[in-house]
Amino acid sequence: MKIVLASDHAGVALKKEVSELLVSMGHEVNDLGPFSSDAVDLSDYVYPAALEVAKKKADRGIFIDGVGYGSALIANRVLGVDAVVCQDPFCAKLARQHTDSNVLCLGGKIIGSAIALDIVNVWMTTDFLAQEKYIRRVNKVKEISKKHLRSLDEI
Template identity: 60%
Template sequence: MKIAMSNDHAGTSMKYEIKAYLESQGHTVVDFGAYDEESCDLSDFVLPAALAVAKGECDRGIFVDGVGYGSAMIANKVNGIYACVCQDPFCAQLARQHNDANVLCLGAKIIGGMIAMEIVKTFMKTDPLTADKYVRRVKKVQKINDEHCVPVK
């Protein structure tokens, strides 16, 4: 699987840990930065990564900032992005199963590396549920997205 990754200065270290893990599992990681811990603007890195997922250039995204919500707010402005903030593996499981989330956002100031890795593992291995009620709900969210978000060019 091809994974888009991005971060701000607060998420640099955690991003590199996750990136190494993903690559060790055979995934291709496209790193949109930031590449160091110099203060930076999150949107400069999250937007291009989210666009890559929305355009199908990457299969999923994993974005790391201080709390996770900044990444999710930016990413969810892009048509076709369904970003979730997860602080434990159970949330990651439900975000994938019930909502077919395609971007995981993590807060490096909120969770440590060990829990982040368990969240990533769960996010990567969990498939959406196929029962009618879940498919119906996901399609409703996709319809809202299609009606109210500008398509990606």
């Protein structure tokens, strides 16, 4: 799978560990930065990465900031991105099984690297439960997005 990574300065160290894990799992990783702990604006990195997912240039994205919510707020503004914040492996499993999420957001200041890597592993290896009730629910959310967000070809 092609995975795009992005962060802000608070997520750089954890992003490097996540990248190494993904490569060891056989995934192709595209890290859009940043690459140092110098202060940056999160949207400068997460927005282009979210576009990569929406344009299907990446199968999934993993974005890391201080708590994860900033990344999710930015990413979910892009039609075709379904970003979730997970702080434990159980949430990561349900986020894939029930919502078919394509972007995982992590908080580099909230969770340690051991738990973060476990979350990534679970999220990456869990499939969507393509049962009627979950398909129906996911489709309802997609319809809401289509109603309120512009498609990329309109931008």
